[in-house]
Amino acid sequence: MLLCITEEQGNMILVTNDDGIIAPGIKALVEVARQFDEVLVVAPDSPQSGQGHAITINHPIKLRKVNVFEGIDAYECTGTPVDCVKLAKNVLLKGRQIDLCVSGINHGSNASINIIYSGTMSAAMEASLEGIDSIGFSLLDYSFEADFSGAKAYASKIIRAVLDKKLPHCKLLNVNIPSVPADEIQGIRVCRQGEGTWVEEFQEGTDPRGEKYYWLTGKFVSHDQTEDNDIAALKNNYVSVVPSGHDLTRYPAIPELKYLENL
Amino acid sequence: MLLCITEEQGNMILVTNDDGIIAPGIKALVEVARQFDEVLVVAPDSPQSGQGHAITINHPIKLRKVNVFEGIDAYECTGTPVDCVKLAKNVLLKGRQIDLCVSGINHGSNASINIIYSGTMSAAMEASLEGIDSIGFSLLDYSFEADFSGAKAYASKIIRAVLDKKLPHCKLLNVNIPSVPADEIQGIRVCRQGEGTWVEEFQEGTDPRGEKYYWLTGKFVSHDQTEDNDIAALKNNYVSVVPSGHDLTRYPAIPELKYLENL
Numbered sequence: 245m246l247l248c249i250t251e252e253q254g255n256m257i258l259v260t261n262d263d264g265i266i267a268p269g270i271k272a273l274v275e276v277a278r279q280f281d282e283v284l285v286v287a288p289d290s291p292q293s294g295q296g297h298a299i300t301i302n303h304p305i306k307l308r309k310v311n312v313f314e315g316i317d318a319y320e321c322t323g324t325p326v327d328c329v330k331l332a333k334n335v336l337l338k339g340r341q342i343d344l345c346v347s348g349i350n351h352g353s354n355a356s357i358n359i360i361y362s363g364t365m366s367a368a369m370e371a372s373l374e375g376i377d378s379i380g381f382s383l384l385d386y387s388f389e390a391d392f393s394g395a396k397a398y399a400s401k402i403i404r405a406v407l408d409k410k411l412p413h414c415k416l417l418n419v420n421i422p423s424v425p426a427d428e429i430q431g432i433r434v435c436r437q438g439e440g441t442w443v444e445e446f447q448e449g450t451d452p453r454g455e456k457y458y459w460l461t462g463k464f465v466s467h468d469q470t471e472d473n474d475i476a477a478l479k480n481n482y483v484s485v486v487p488s489g490h491d492l493t494r495y496p497a498i499p500e501l502k503y504l505e506n507l
Numbered sequence: 508m509l510l511c512i513t514e515e516q517g518n519m520i521l522v523t524n525d526d527g528i529i530a531p532g533i534k535a536l537v538e539v540a541r542q543f544d545e546v547l548v549v550a551p552d553s554p555q556s557g558q559g560h561a562i563t564i565n566h567p568i569k570l571r572k573v574n575v576f577e578g579i580d581a582y583e584c585t586g587t588p589v590d591c592v593k594l595a596k597n598v599l600l601k602g603r604q605i606d607l608c609v610s611g612i613n614h615g616s617n618a619s620i621n622i623i624y625s626g627t628m629s630a631a632m633e634a635s636l637e638g639i640d641s642i643g644f645s646l647l648d649y650s651f652e653a654d655f656s657g658a659k660a661y662a663s664k665i666i667r668a669v670l671d672k673k674l675p676h677c678k679l680l681n682v683n684i685p686s687v688p689a690d691e692i693q694g695i696r697v698c699r700q701g702e703g704t705w706v707e708e709f710q711e712g713t714d715p716r717g718e719k720y721y722w723l724t725g726k727f728v729s730h731d732q733t734e735d736n737d738i739a740a741l742k743n744n745y746v747s748v749v750p751s752g753h754d755l756t757r758y759p760a761i762p763e764l765k766y767l768e769n770l
Contacts, residue, residue, distance in 0.1 A: 296589070297559030297623050304712065304720035326559070326624075331721060335709055357636060360560050360753055373620060373704065401770040414760035434764045436756040441636065446598055449567065457567035458594060485767055487760035490623055493699040497677035497750035501697045504748055507664040 255281035255343040255407055258332050258371065262292045262325040262350065262363025265312055269349035272392035273381060274313045276399045277346055280407055285318035286332040288325060288363075293352070295363035297370070298324045307331060325367035333374060344407060345371035348381035349395050351388065355420045355474040355484060356440040356466065365418055365488075372415035373490055377406055380416075384478060385423040394426035398483045402432075414487040420474060422481045433482040438473030440466040518544035518606040518670055521595050521634065525555040525588040525613065525626025528575055532612035535655035536644060537576045539662045540609055543670055548581035549595040551588060551626075556615070558626035560633070561587045570594055588630035596637060607670060608634030611644035612658050614651065618683045618737040618747060619703040619729065628681055628751075635678035636753055640669055642679075647741060648686035657689035661746045665695075677750040683737055685744045696745040701736030703729040 257277045261270040265287040277283045289308070305323035312318050319336065321328045325347070333342065350364040359365045359380075368380035379402065383395045398421055411417070418437070422429060444462030451457050466475045474484035520540045524533040528550040540546045552571070568586035575581050582599065584591045588610070596605065613627040622628045622643075631643035642665065646658045661684055674680070681700070685692060707725030714720050729738045737747035 291565065294562040294564045295559075296561045296629065298561040298587075299557040299559070299624055299723065301557045301723055302554065304714070304722040306718060306720050324561075327723070330707060330723065331709065334707055335711075335721060357753055359755055360632070360636075361562055366559065369623070373623075402767065405767060405770055409766075413763065414757040416757075417764075418755075432768050432770060434761055434767055436758065436761065437754050439754075444593060444597055446594065448598075451567070455569060457569050458598060459567040460562065460564055460590070460593065485764065486755075487757040487764055488755040489757040490620055490755070491700050491702075492622055492679075492681075492749075492751040492753070492755075494677040494679075494750040494752045495699065498697055498699065500676065501680075501748065501750055503672075504665065504668060504697055505695050507668055507695060 256340060257281060257283050258342050258345045259283055259285045260287050260325055260328045260347050260367045262288065262295060262367065264288050264291045265310065265318065265320045267351060268388055268392065269351050269383065272396050273346055273349050273399060274316060276396050276403060278316060280403060283316050284332060284336065285313060285316060286321055286328040286336065288328060289320035289322055292325055292363045294361050295324045296361050297326055297366040299326050300324060325363035326370045329367050329370040342376050345376050345378040346381065346403065349392060349399065350382035351390065352382065352386045353384045353420055354380060354382040354418060355478055356438040359418055359437065359488065369416055369490060375415065377411040378416050379406060380418055382420045383423060384420065394429050395421040397426055414489060416488045418486040418488045420478055420484045422478050424481050428481055429483060430481045432485055433477035434485045435472050435474055435477050437486050438466060438468040438475035440464055440468065440475060519603060520544060520546050521605050521608045522546055522548045523550050523588055523591045523610050523630045525551065525558060525630065527551050527554045528573065528581065528583045530614060531651050531655065532614050532646065535659050536609055536612045536662060537579060539659050539666060541579060542663065543666060546579050547595060547599065548576060548579060549584055549591040549599065551591060552583035552585055555588055555626045557624050558587045559624050560589055560629040562589050563587060588626035589633045592630050592633040605639050608639050608641040609644065609666065612655060612662065613645035614653060615645065615649045616647045616683055617643060617645040617681060618741055619701040622681055622700065622751065632679055632753060638678065640674040640678055642669060643681055645683045646686060647683065657692050658684040660689055661692065677752055679751045681749040681751045683741055683747045685741050687744050691744055692746060693744045695748055696740035697748045698735050698737055698740050700749050701729060701731040701738035703727055703731065703738060
């Protein structure tokens with residue numbers, strides 16, 4: 245009887261990412277998530293960084309069961325990170341509650357405006373739009389050889405807290421972890437999204453057929469002079485947690501723009 | 508001398524979309540924008556609905572000058588809507604000020620949470636991230652045979668007002684236009700983003716090679732019982748204008764989540 249209750253009350257944790265199902269970051273996140281309960285992995289079959297909230301509507305997508313994480317049900321998907329969450333919810337777990345969606349651990353920062361471009365965060369946001377508690381994790385290290393030990397330790401603490409206390413009002417957390425050894429991480433800062441911009445340029449070249457091409461390159465620059473934001477927290481070796489959401493309304497601008505109603 | 512001053516003070520309006528450069532909606536928007544001053548069009552060479560804020564980082568993209576709009580410089584791009592804005596700013600108009608970016612007129616609604624998935628709105632948001640006043644326009648009609656007369660009339664009024672008064676604080680407007688004859692539009696409502704969700708399912712099928720596929724389909728359902736939101740405005744045949752932005756922080760949740768700092 246106890247076993248039965250435990251099973252019914254067990255948590256279903258959906259794990260996804262945007263770096264693809266064989267990235268070290270998702271392996272690290274699965275190792276953390278599986279400590280808590282049942283895990284399902286649905287992740288892209290190829291790297292999808294910078295996919296933002298893209299969804300596939302003009303052509304079909306495919307799912308393939310893969311044996312990547314021992315003892316864990318895992319599927320690779322030909323679509324985007326957001327497609328992975330939609331497929332998990334509507335096909336693989338149809339009718340079953342998802343208690344938590346975790347996305348990542350991303351290889352590279354999703355602090356500041358990077359949340360907008362991030363497939364990792366968009367996958368988590370997609371789950372949050374469905375009322376599912378969701379967390380995106382990112383480590384500030386692009387390398388596939390990155391040390392995930394600090395990230396895993398903090399992901400474990402945060403997942404445990406969220407499973408325990410839930411996210412009653414804000415369904416989405418953007419968690420970024422500094423790229424330093426675990427014992428140099430100073431703790432957690434709950435803060436706002438910092439202001440910054442990408443100073444970009446396009447590398448121009450000529451392809452083998454003689455056609456000109458452009459390839460995006462750039463550097464992130466912080467504009468934020470305050471201390472209560474994610475960029476500042478990370479700079480000081482704190483893990484940043486930004487409660488995030490999908491309502492893009494700028495409320496203070498509504499009265500300022502009411503004059504448009506008289507056009 | 509007067510001519511010279513006029514030229515120096517002339518506005519540069521960047522026009523883009525996500526339905527592709529030959530969609531009727533962008534033609535309607537170019538016809539409106541060219542009334543005001545110089546126009547540059549950079550738009551995808553194929554439909555890119557649902558691309559969200561996707562950018563192309565893993566491969567190069569191409570630009571091709573096309574003669575689609577008589578007397579207007581226009582380029583088609585192999586990338587996403589956001590790529591189009593980045594290329595316009597960093598390559599085609601490098602060093603020149605863009606006074607306004609208009610995106611659309613989208614074929615279909617971008618009200619409520621559709622702003623998150625929309626390539627049209629993401630292109631406009633990309634420009635707003637660069638401090639450029641930006642407006643995304645959408646008509647609630649998916650058809651390529653849609654009647655754009657009402658949409659053009661209101662786009663013209665709103666563009667004139669924004670060029671005149673600028674958008675000093677909020678750099679991004681999400682404008683949706685009901686799909687009714689121009690004389691049935693009741694006016695403009697400046698409001699917030701409504702709450703809603705997509706009730707989705709995947710059409711399952713088998714491809715010619717015997718592999719199972721999934722194709723996204725769904726229906727938008729409003730959850731919002733209030734009247735001050737874009738869905739309600741559109742239902743009452745008003746044009747909705749939602750001042751929007753890129754800061755996804757849920758500020759009221761910061762104190763609620765401070766307990767995470769003690770983990």
